[in-house]
Amino acid sequence: MSNTETRPAELVCGSEAAEAPRPRVDVLTAREVPLGGPRAMTVRRTLPQRARTLIGAWCFADHYGPDDVSRTGGMDVAPHPHTGLQTVSWLFSGEIEHRDSLGSHAFVRPGEVNLMTGGHGISHSEVSTPRTTVLHGVQLWVALPDAHRDAPRDFQHHVPEPVPFDGGEARVFLGSLLGATSPVRTFTPLLGAELTLAPGASAVLDVDTAFEHGVLVDAGDVRLDGTPLRPAELGYAAPGRTTLTLANDGTGPARLVLLGGPPFGEEIVMWWNFVGRSHQDIVEAREDWANASDRFGAVRGYDGGRLPAPALPNATIRPRRNPAPPAHPPTPPQTTA
Template sequence: MDHTEIEILTARDVPLGGPRAMTVRRTLPQRARTLIGAWCFADHYGPDRVSESGGMDVAPHPHTGLQTVSWLFSGEIEHRDSLGTHAFVRPGEINLMTGGHGISHTEVSTPGTTVLHGVQLWVALPDEHRHAPRDFQHHAPKSFRVDGAEIRVFLGTLVGATSPVRTFTPLLGAEILIDAGATVTLDVDPDFEHGLLVDEGDVRLDGTVLQPAELGYTAPGRAALTLTNASDRPARTVLLGGPPFGEEIVMWWNFIGRSHQDVVEAREEWERASDRFGHVDGYPGERLPAPALPNAVIAPRKNPAHH
């Protein structure tokens, strides 16, 4: 096999949510790749000692044209949104929020959280659904074992397990814990492209070594992926996938649209507190103001063509 087929995406450090920001590692989007399937954003954070960092405290902020996926390895986050949802994000449980036409929400780590560790992911909505109504879903997938790996499927289907969480394009999202020294081969949909994000351990994806915080990308065409943990301690990974997303998107701040004008309008409506984004109850502070727009037209982004 030609191991050069695995593209390694490295993370960059980004401050999250205002002046007392915790730092996250962002692997999507980046210049080399905007999307993997409809997955358009991947932040990976922790293990973060809350006593030192202050934890997560993200004031009310808006979203359009996307779904947010919260998945924790440790800690707990309190979620409130303009649907009236008040929920908790806990390890091994997915919270998926749809902010199509417009939603706003807050994310705050709970007082009992000592170590915060997980991923925050976004899914781009296809054009025909990007003004979908607000929605919130919660699911706690069962774990199961395959060849020295423990797997939780939070979106889509993998090795016979299917998540009931609804999405607008076919997607795969799964946490895979690999025992020390183990190898697991997983049958996957050959129509999907895949990204394997490594949280802990050095993992080989079809022979290519990925280090913690790196994401290994595979183009469509593979019917199976082989993951090997060559280290002497367990490894944790998150596998993302979906068919290539054929549309160009404009991403800016917390908005996804199809044009610069979409973003301008969403920003203006957030700044004047229009009904588009609703109101979040229960947060003891001000909402996040939108940053200034760039002095240029925001260009659409798409992936490079597959060779």
């Protein structure tokens, strides 16, 4: 998916020393962003934002739907570029046709992950199909580490098997959880999974202590380590945990997306659909796209033109940094009988 904002924020993302202990779980609220014209569907964006720009290497999270495509027209994102990142598409309902300049022609369907590597440069289009009546899912981006940010274009597709656990079910599309491991290749350790919880259920998940985690709630009354999260909110849990406790306090099923990875140790610049390491990286990528450079290739089969790049800001991109997570989560006070 493209970032179609006409005045996208310029970001330099990284870590810096925290001046005070972080709370046990941070709750990040989303902002609404329209994709396209007056009948456009609206997405809820939880990453990046001022409170947090990265969770592991996850640098972008859009949550959309359930969207009645007869009313909004669904998704129609014209060919647009990416650099220095991977896109991860995951649907709950509907179907999206994907075309890219690698020559890939694939469909995004519920329970199937599509991962595209932009690296030095790729372009793609995304269009909801005529079979789609309700479009509902998430679009996620992963920042590539400096050693691999010019990696060749790539496209991967995987259908994870459901993994039952007491009170729910998981589909692990990246990384490892509950004994399941995705074969999809990434350039940093990552976790990505859809989890459902039955009404009133709770689950304790063993997780990598080196990872920070984000829980994006799609539906239900969810608690993460005791902190309530409403739909479209993202709960952030710092590294140091060996487990995450999830609970569904509602009378209906809950669904969420669990993201994780070790804190990303590099500072990155992110603007529009580009991830780089400097303002000049962004300038060059934008110029290459505007000039129809071979860097991004061509998308075949899309009925229409390309997305134009927005104007660059009239200033050098300045840092916006992540607060550094604490080494360990706060320890609850002990009481004696």
